[in-house]
Amino acid sequence: MRTLSVVLVGMVVVFASLTLLILCIKVYSSIIVMFRNRKNNNHNNSNVQKKDIQIKDKAETTIATVNSESASEGINSELIAVIAAAIAACMSGSGTGFRVRSIKRVGHTTPVWNVAGRNEYILSKL
Amino acid sequence: MWRDFINAISAILQESGFANMTPLHFVMIAIACVFLYLAIAKKYEPLLLVPISFGMLAANLPLGGLMHPELWDTTPLDFGAILHEGGLFDLLYLGVKLGIYPPLIFLGIGVMTDFGPLIANPKSLLLGAAAQFGIFGTYLGAMALGRFTEKQAASIAIIGGADGPTAIWLTTKLAPELLGPIALAAYSYMALVPVIQPPIMKALTTKKERQIVMEQLRPVSKTEKILFPIIVTIITILLIPSAAPLIAMLMLGNLFRECGVVERLSDTAQNALINIITIFLGLTVGATASADKLSQPGFGIQALLIIVLGLIAFSVGTAAGVLFGKLMCWITGGKVNPLIGSAGVSAVPMAARVSQKVGQEANPQNFLLMHAMGPNVAGVIGSAIAAGVLLSMVG
Numbered sequence: 406m407r408t409l410s411v412v413l414v415g416m417v418v419v420f421a422s423l424t425l426l427i428l429c430i431k432v433y434s435s436i437i438v439m440f441r442n443r444k445n446n447n448h449n450n451s452n453v454q455k456k457d458i459q460i461k462d463k464a465e466t467t468i469a470t471v472n473s474e475s476a477s478e479g480i481n482s483e484l485i486a487v488i489a490a491a492i493a494a495c496m497s498g499s500g501t502g503f504r505v506r507s508i509k510r511v512g513h514t515t516p517v518w519n520v521a522g523r524n525e526y527i528l529s530k531l
Numbered sequence: 532m533w534r535d536f537i538n539a540i541s542a543i544l545q546e547s548g549f550a551n552m553t554p555l556h557f558v559m560i561a562i563a564c565v566f567l568y569l570a571i572a573k574k575y576e577p578l579l580l581v582p583i584s585f586g587m588l589a590a591n592l593p594l595g596g597l598m599h600p601e602l603w604d605t606t607p608l609d610f611g612a613i614l615h616e617g618g619l620f621d622l623l624y625l626g627v628k629l630g631i632y633p634p635l636i637f638l639g640i641g642v643m644t645d646f647g648p649l650i651a652n653p654k655s656l657l658l659g660a661a662a663q664f665g666i667f668g669t670y671l672g673a674m675a676l677g678r679f680t681e682k683q684a685a686s687i688a689i690i691g692g693a694d695g696p697t698a699i700w701l702t703t704k705l706a707p708e709l710l711g712p713i714a715l716a717a718y719s720y721m722a723l724v725p726v727i728q729p730p731i732m733k734a735l736t737t738k739k740e741r742q743i744v745m746e747q748l749r750p751v752s753k754t755e756k757i758l759f760p761i762i763v764t765i766i767t768i769l770l771i772p773s774a775a776p777l778i779a780m781l782m783l784g785n786l787f788r789e790c791g792v793v794e795r796l797s798d799t800a801q802n803a804l805i806n807i808i809t810i811f812l813g814l815t816v817g818a819t820a821s822a823d824k825l826s827q828p829g830f831g832i833q834a835l836l837i838i839v840l841g842l843i844a845f846s847v848g849t850a851a852g853v854l855f856g857k858l859m860c861w862i863t864g865g866k867v868n869p870l871i872g873s874a875g876v877s878a879v880p881m882a883a884r885v886s887q888k889v890g891q892e893a894n895p896q897n898f899l900l901m902h903a904m905g906p907n908v909a910g911v912i913g914s915a916i917a918a919g920v921l922l923s924m925v926g
Contacts, residue, residue, distance in 0.1 A: 408670070411667075423657060423913060424657070426763060440754065446674070518681060
């Protein structure tokens with residue numbers, strides 16, 4: 406009887422505490438997201454009218470440029486997506502608010518030892 | 532003079548370990564060598580098994596004076612005797628006995644853990660809770676066998692939490708006489724997670740369920756990640772004060788990582804500190820497995836039962852997590868892949884990798900790793916809470 410009560414009480418307490426944690430996480434996360442959205446809205450409202458049209462045009466031109474460039478220079482559009490994703494991951498925050506305008510391959514200026522060290526570091530993470 | 536020389540040599544020989552070996556010492560040394568082989572050649576959790584097995588080996592060479600089990604059997608402990616008569620391992624074992632090392636290891640684990648996937652999908656905490664049924668189910672089984680006291684059963688049951696420091700912390704407080712076999716069983720099974728889990732996961736899920744692709748997790752802001760350890764500490768310790776040492780250190784480590792203003796402390800905690808404590812902990816835990824314990828009647832059977840119960844604990848925990856995952860899948864209308872439920876056992880990140888692997892076998896385009904990390908790290912919190920509950924109910 407005592408054993409069963411330990412098991413029952415134990416599971417109930419574990420579930421109850423973690424459920425309470427879930428509620429608290431959801432509450433504070435939604436508060437933070439609400440504050441962030443309010444801040445973004447205030448920032449956008451001041452510039453919305455003028456920039457809207459410009460941004461849309463710019464976005465279309467950028468996409469068009471990227472498409473034509475990638476076709477002419479042979480850069481895979483999947484590679485562009487991966488590079489943009491890597492930049493977004495490195496930047497703190499949600500990774501929005503930037504636009505990739507051009508991607509150029511840089512010449513091999515890194516010393517060989519640095520390249521070897523970099524490869525070793527990457528391999529150690531895999 | 533010749534006679535004096537012979538007498539001196541025979542006195543030295545009589546004081547040597549060879550003259551004082553008993554058959555039990557041979558057995559313990561052999562067991563230590565087997566575990567050394569498993570750790571080095573088969574790479575079973577070498578970071579812990581190498582110091583544990585070597586501690587067992589060194590402490591069981593007679594007359595070495597490294598460890599004196601009789602100093603630790605008195606209640607209350609005679610600290611004066613320990614300091615005066617204790618050997619090297621006795622003094623290092625103070626960190627285990629006083630409950631210092633496991634929370635410090637949790638500090639390092641907290642620095643190395645990213646709670647982002649959990650914050651993005653807080654429901655994973657429920658999967659972490661479900662997997663702790665392995666602990667309580669094993670407690671039931673151990674008590675049903677009738678060979679263990681409540682405290683011993685609780686210490687054996689915590690193996691199901693798949694959390695080495697938690698198992699050592701609870702066993703030191705409840706059943707220190709079983710510390711050696713429990714620590715060995717806990718770390719051996721943690722190494723066997725990729726072998727134990729997949730058959731259970733495949734048996735309890737359909738192929739269609741294993742192929743479910745989950746929605747991408749929302750990005751989590753830095754503020755949320757910084758607030759998480761603070762809020763978890765306050766709520767969990769207010770609810771279950773006995774879990775305070777483990778939870779506080781785990782969350783402190785995570786705060787070091789996320790706040791970004793204590794790089795040096797974060798670096799020390801996850802590198803130098805955790806390595807030092809691992810060496811001391813492993814060495815002294817292994818040293819407690821002494822030959823005179825084997826001579827106690829029934830200890831061999833107890834050790835065997837601990838190994839079997841440990842396997843049951845892991846298996847039941849995995850099964851409970853997967854079944855709860857299936858329940859969540861049904862409730863959410865197929866949005867949750869049940870495979871991530873098995874990651875609720877807190878073997879981070881091995882259990883999450885196993886979920887990823889089994890998911891990819893069913894659907895090569897499926898990447899469950901980050902989704903499985905949520906329940907995986909939730910399991911660490913869950914097993915610390917379960918240990919606190921067991922300590923307050925049974926201790």
